[in-house]
Amino acid sequence: MELDRFHAFVKERIPFSFIRFSDGEVEILRNRKLFIGNSITEFRGRVFNNNFPEFDNKSFDPTHGKVLRKDLLEAATFKAKHFFKGIPTAHNNAISDREFLLRLNGGRDCHMTFSDLFLNSNFIHARKYFFPSLISNFDDIFVVGNFRCNLSGDLIKGSLIPIQDNFFTSYLKTKTTVMSALQALPKCCLVLSSASSLSNIIGKTLRQSRPDITFIDVGTVLNDLLGLELGTRDYHFILKPKKISEHFLAWRFKSKKTYKLRW
Amino acid sequence: MSNDGLNLIIYGEMKKPVASGLNDFWTDFIELQKGLKSHGNVGNVFVHSCNPEYAALIDFVYQPSASLHEEINHYDLGSSSKKMSFFKDVMSRSKAINLAKGFLGSLDNSQTILISWNLSLKGNYATNRMVVDEGLPPDLIYLAYHSRVDTGYANHWIVAPFSVVKIFEDFELFCSEQKRFFTTRRSSLEKLKELVALSRITLNDRILLYFSILAKICLKMRNKSLNINAFSRVRYKIFETLEKKIFNKPINSNENSLFGTLQKNNKSEQSLLVEPQEHLFKRFIIGNGLRNRVRFLVPEDFENNTTYQPVLRGQPCILFAKVRQKPGKRMIRELILKSPIPIKSFFLYGKTKVYCFVLGKNGVLYEKKYISINDCKHNLTQIVVRIYQSYPIDLPYIVMRSPEHFLGCQDWPYFNALLKYFVFSSKNCVAFDSTKTSEISGDFPNVKYYNKKSSFSLESGLLSANGIKELSEAFSSRTSGNNSNGSITMSSDFLCVEKILFSETDET
Numbered sequence: 001m002e003l004d005r006f007h008a009f010v011k012e013r014i015p016f017s018f019i020r021f022s023d024g025e026v027e028i029l030r031n032r033k034l035f036i037g038n039s040i041t042e043f044r045g046r047v048f049n050n051n052f053p054e055f056d057n058k059s060f061d062p063t064h065g066k067v068l069r070k071d072l073l074e075a076a077t078f079k080a081k082h083f084f085k086g087i088p089t090a091h092n093n094a095i096s097d098r099e100f101l102l103r104l105n106g107g108r109d110c111h112m113t114f115s116d117l118f119l120n121s122n123f124i125h126a127r128k129y130f131f132p133s134l135i136s137n138f139d140d141i142f143v144v145g146n147f148r149c150n151l152s153g154d155l156i157k158g159s160l161i162p163i164q165d166n167f168f169t170s171y172l173k174t175k176t177t178v179m180s181a182l183q184a185l186p187k188c189c190l191v192l193s194s195a196s197s198l199s200n201i202i203g204k205t206l207r208q209s210r211p212d213i214t215f216i217d218v219g220t221v222l223n224d225l226l227g228l229e230l231g232t233r234d235y236h237f238i239l240k241p242k243k244i245s246e247h248f249l250a251w252r253f254k255s256k257k258t259y260k261l262r263w
Numbered sequence: 264m265s266n267d268g269l270n271l272i273i274y275g276e277m278k279k280p281v282a283s284g285l286n287d288f289w290t291d292f293i294e295l296q297k298g299l300k301s302h303g304n305v306g307n308v309f310v311h312s313c314n315p316e317y318a319a320l321i322d323f324v325y326q327p328s329a330s331l332h333e334e335i336n337h338y339d340l341g342s343s344s345k346k347m348s349f350f351k352d353v354m355s356r357s358k359a360i361n362l363a364k365g366f367l368g369s370l371d372n373s374q375t376i377l378i379s380w381n382l383s384l385k386g387n388y389a390t391n392r393m394v395v396d397e398g399l400p401p402d403l404i405y406l407a408y409h410s411r412v413d414t415g416y417a418n419h420w421i422v423a424p425f426s427v428v429k430i431f432e433d434f435e436l437f438c439s440e441q442k443r444f445f446t447t448r449r450s451s452l453e454k455l456k457e458l459v460a461l462s463r464i465t466l467n468d469r470i471l472l473y474f475s476i477l478a479k480i481c482l483k484m485r486n487k488s489l490n491i492n493a494f495s496r497v498r499y500k501i502f503e504t505l506e507k508k509i510f511n512k513p514i515n516s517n518e519n520s521l522f523g524t525l526q527k528n529n530k531s532e533q534s535l536l537v538e539p540q541e542h543l544f545k546r547f548i549i550g551n552g553l554r555n556r557v558r559f560l561v562p563e564d565f566e567n568n569t570t571y572q573p574v575l576r577g578q579p580c581i582l583f584a585k586v587r588q589k590p591g592k593r594m595i596r597e598l599i600l601k602s603p604i605p606i607k608s609f610f611l612y613g614k615t616k617v618y619c620f621v622l623g624k625n626g627v628l629y630e631k632k633y634i635s636i637n638d639c640k641h642n643l644t645q646i647v648v649r650i651y652q653s654y655p656i657d658l659p660y661i662v663m664r665s666p667e668h669f670l671g672c673q674d675w676p677y678f679n680a681l682l683k684y685f686v687f688s689s690k691n692c693v694a695f696d697s698t699k700t701s702e703i704s705g706d707f708p709n710v711k712y713y714n715k716k717s718s719f720s721l722e723s724g725l726l727s728a729n730g731i732k733e734l735s736e737a738f739s740s741r742t743s744g745n746n747s748n749g750s751i752t753m754s755s756d757f758l759c760v761e762k763i764l765f766s767e768t769d770e771t
Contacts, residue, residue: 079555
């Protein structure tokens with residue numbers, strides 16, 4: 001339903017913003033330590049292995065990341081017309097996080113939606129119909145993403161605004177550089193952002209200073225078009241499974257309870 | 264006047280007529296300091312209380328920039344003490360805001376906490392613990408969240424910019440206009456109509472509201488179905504199935520009400536009908552166009568990982584501790600930096616000398632002197648008396664085994680409150696000895712009274728100037744003072760803290 005709404009905005013040339021708070025952002029908002037790197041994840045006081053690539057590395061320390069957290073809290077509490085916030089919901093087994101973010105929003109309203117809006121059961125629709133249609137409606141497309149990004153496919157005409165690995169370590173410098181690049185963008189352009197928590201912060205700041213820009217936090221949905229590794233998330237396998245093992249993983253993912261988006 | 268930090272406005276009835284002792288007052292002070300942990304920088308404090316008899320105590324503890332203590336008895340609402348208490352709180356809040364307005368003037372955007380006395384005793388678990396976080400945007404209004412949020416907002420504590428706080432002054436007028444809420448008896452149908460009418464203002468999807476009411480009725484019906492016969496079991500099963508279908512899939516209203524949690528809460532939380540004061544406060548918020556700025560918080564929302572515990576209006580005192588090595592200025596600087604309690608003088612004693620460091624008003628070290636204690640034969644009482652004779656400063660003496668032991672304090676807010684209690688009530692001696700037991704409770708949390716015949720160790724404790732004088736006199740007349748086992752006996756009653764306040768791992 002939200003995808004249709006976004007699609008209607010695009011058709012009517014109404015700029016909108018979509019930022020998403022996933023479990024990592026919730027940890028930062030709650031002031032908890034977070035570490036993803038060296039193939040391990042430290043999350044909610046527990047340590048487990050992961051297979052995330054280097055560009056997914058991030059670390060948040062409550063004592064040193066106060067400015068970042070403050071900006072993220074501003075994004076979580078910010079409300080504006082056509083400013084949409086995606087939050088973890090029931091299918092993520094994150095009802096307490098959903099409630100937390102709704103409280104920070106001052107209650108539920110029509111601007112609150114799923115953080116997995118482009119993922120899981122919406123992934124195929126988003127990739128096959130929504131994004132191609134979105135991209136074709138804009139002349140100027142910009143992507144905020146890792147410096148390794150190599151835009152291809154539908155995004156071939158886009159321009160990259162690069163950010164470094166684990167920007168948390170030089171947050172203020174990265175934010176200033178990216179924001180100054182974004183402020184200079186042409187009118188009514190499209191910005192797709194795949195920059196972890198920075199997407200939430202720049203999305204909110206851009207909505208205030210440049211409401212003519214359409215801003216979408218794409219997360220890892222368009223990884224293949226950004227020239228980044230595909231297969232780091234479960235939902236990647238359902239896009240174009242080639243091997244038998246990938247078909248199996250896609251089937252297994254689709255049969256999970258967490259596949260279908262539920263509020 | 265301080266231009267930095269939070270403003271704190273405290274209002275209401277500091278002590279209920281039925282309450283005995285001041286335990287609640289001190290508990291509240293301790294809890295307030297703990298609540299400010301993630302935002303320890305309090306600038307101005309404004310106080311209004313309906314207890315003029317405690318004016319001196321309140322002013323001493325909170326050191327407000329402005330305060331007013333007066334009795335409030337304007338409302339005639341019959342015999343209900345609950346209604347009376349609410350109106351007292353509302354009037355007191357308006358007066359406290361007015362007090363702050365006169366003082367702050369143009370400092371409109373400073374973040375302000377409005378909090379009632381005895382917060383920890385009001386409302387329920389969700390609403391009686393203040394949530395303050397320095398990362399939150401200062402231009403918004405933060406309120407406690409509870410499951411009745413669709414029909415009323417909790418307002419025992421409010422965090423908002425001062426420009427908004429000023430608007431809350433008119434809440435008293437609003438309440439007096441809406442007096443029928445308190446004076447007339449309304450039917451359940453009327454209450455339900457009000458609930459729906461109010462919810463319409465904030466709910467876009469009305470179906471959710473009706474659905475939630477239906478769900479609550481189902482839960483009540485299930486609970487009424489006792490498992491005693493076949494019919495009752497079937498009825499229970501039906502309502503249980505409905506409950507699982509509805510309540511295990513929590514529903515959000517537009518006010519973010521998680522109805523699924525109702526089962527876990529106590530009975531008063533399950534009430535469909537909100538407290539009139541919360542209902543009125545919500546109407547006031549919406550009527551003043553403030554709803555868009557309201558955000559809700561619960562105590563579990565944020566984690567606070569910092570070990571630093573700030574104190575509110577720290578009580579100045581003197582530190583008296585044993586050292587193994589000759590202390591330098593660096594050590595003193597470190598102690599000043601790490602101690603949330605302002606230490607005005609340090610008397611650190613070794614085997615033969617006491618190293619005296621006295622701080623000036625601006626906190627700069629201005630005197631460093633040695634006093635020989637060769638003739639004291641390691642008698643602690645004698646050393647303390649000798650120091651007091653050289654420096655007769657009228658501040659509480661903290662006697663510690665070592666400076667590290669002092670910095671290992673487990674609960675600085677409690678310690679600061681204890682120091683204030685100690686000074687204000689003119690006590691002579693407090694021992695930090697959790698092993699002692701007594702039946703006589705003091706009017707301070709975790710403190711017991713001991714009569715003059717009891718003895719205790721002075722290795723860690725508090726002494727007032729009078730306490731030292733008493734020790735001195737006792738020592739010279741040998742009627743009390745140091746016993747052969749190292750403990751001392753006071754000639755007057757003393758207090759003992761029965762919780763472990765200082766870490767034992769001090770021998771570093």
